[in-house]
Amino acid sequence: MSGMDSTYVLIPGAWHGGWSWRPVAERLRAAGHRAVCLTLPGMGDGEDPSGIGLQDAVDHVVSEVERLGLTDVILVGHSWGGYPMAGAVHRLAGKVSQAVYYAAQIPVRGKSMLEDNPPEAAAMLRGLIDASPTRSIPPSLQFVQDIFMQDAGEEAQRLVAELLTPLPGNYFLDALDVPDAAELGIPALYILGEDDRALPRPGAEFAARLGLEPVMIPGTHEGLLTHPDEVAEAVLNGRV
Structure with missing residues (x-):
């Protein structure tokens, strides 16, 4: 796709809502494009995360694209958002012109x-799910400070930690058996922050699953909040 008026559908990562994409979305809109920021089931303010699975997240992405009557869509997924994005790409193949992964798990x-995580991390996450009455994974300030946005000031870290919501545990426990964008012949782009500490495997390894080399930009895992100019520029420059 070239020219103006592209439509970007932005999928948030674990614990995040559509709010996390807003700084990037505003820059995409300023460049003349449409940007839709999704909040996945169970991730809205005050929502009950119990009983929600990965297929619900996939269904939501698909239904929003169809409800809005979108075509020639550029799907953009952050972090764990690579999972529902994979399921949606499979079902929306005729409507998706490009798949953009930002610090995303493939x-x-x-x-x-959970099965794709290193054993120690997987055991920790499973323990949190089993200990939760809603079988969800709570966010924590320490995780934000040490892993998500270690380059930010404490005030910003505390704000983001308060915005995060418990994640339905089945989002991490459920699997997909669908072809990825590369197998579907859909052009793809992988963007990665230079100081990302959050991914369970090197970002270059995830990019390689799609046959790609990552496009490196400044920032940590939360670069969509701390470096929105650079994220938006990388997304726009990677358009096909």
Whole structure:
């Protein structure tokens, strides 16, 4: 796709809502494009995360694209958002012109996100799910400070930690058995922050699952909040 008036559908990562994409979305709109920021089921303010699974997230992405009557869509997924994005790309293949992954996890067919994590991290996350009455994973300030946005000031870190919501545990426990964008022949782009500490595997390894080299930009895992100019520029420059 070239020219103006592209439509970007922005998928947030774990614990995040559509609010996390707004700084980037505003820059995409300022460049003349349409940007839709999704909040996935169970991730809205005050929503109950119990009983929600990965297929619900996939269904939501698909239904929003169809409800809005969108075509020639550029899907953009952040972090764990690579999972529902994979399911949506499969079902929306005729309506998606490009898949853009920002510091995103690329699923292995038939394997859940938890199964694709190193064993120690997987055990920790499973313990949090089992200990929760809603079988969700709570966010924490320490995680934000140490892993998500270690380059930001404490005030910003505390604000983001308060905005995060508990994540439905099944988002990490469920698996997909669908072809990825590369298998579907959909052009793809992988963008990665130079100081990202949050991914369970090197970002270059995830990019390689799509046959790509990552486009490196400044920032940590939360660069969509701390470096929105650079994220938006990378997304726009990667358009096909």
